[in-house]
């Protein structure tokens with residue numbers, strides 16, 4: 001017997017991509033379980049499937065930076081105290097963080113399919129009662145229209161969003177004077193794609209003006225990141241989705257002189273709306 005639950009939860013993370021660099025991802029998670037029925041006629045109570053899988057993902061890959069340690073140009077060092085990542089392609093990148101902020105794989109590239117197979121195997125090391133096979137599938141949300149992936153960290157967040165490089169793949173909706181503005185949506189989504197969004201308060205001095213470095217202390221420990229300034233976007237506030245929506249609405253209203261409303265998503269199905277008069 002096979003039990004399935006589609007879109008059971010989602011993973012929000014960042015990925016070190018040898019072609020694109022730091023990339024924000026959001027993957028919907030589907031699961032199939034093979035096994036035998038119990039006396040209650042169930043393979044595994046649906047009410048328990050979600051907490052079981054979410055607990056595992058939240059304690060693992062979710063809200064981490066996924067690193068393919070065999071990718072060309074990648075140096076990865078880990079100790080009990082912290083992990084250090086240096087990459088040289090497609091651009092110079094450095095990150096230091098507590099170990100739980102990173103998930104490293106001895107691979108040259110990370111794809112949703114390969115990651116799903118790996119997670120399925122790992123879950124099978126300690127399967128739920130009566131389950132004899134686990135198959136996860138990870139896929140991007142189907143988005144008609146513009147979408148962009150970004151990475152960030154929220155140092156004041158009490159949970160895993162404090163991690164300096166986790167990300168999301170998000171829709172972007174823009175209205176001007178009450179009318180959807182698809183051209184602006186495409187332009188701004190393209191500009192935002194694969195950027196690192198940073199609070200100006202967390203930026204530290206860099207000898208090289210082309211580089212941007214950010215350092216902060218949060219509940220989980222010390223975080224540091226450095227990347228080219230042109231791969232970043234600087235906000236004068238923490239990079240919550242509320243502040244991202246307000247920042248974008250203000251920028252677009254100023255540049256176009258029109259009443260602008262922005263619905264910014266943080267990953268799948270949630271976000272914030274801000275409206276700014278020029």
Ligand SMILES: Nc1nc2c(c(=O)[nH]1)N=C([C@H](O)[C@H](O)COP(=O)(O)OP(=O)(O)OP(=O)(O)O)CN2
Nearest residue numbers: 010012063154157159161166239240241242266267
């Ligand atoms: N009001 C806000 N709350 C939170 C924000 C925010 O911008 N505004 N941001 C975050 C984090 O950035 C985080 O990445 C959001 O992740 P989320 O998917 O909400 O995390 P959870 O695992 O807690 O949520 P699930 O729906 O359970 O996956 C947090 N809060």
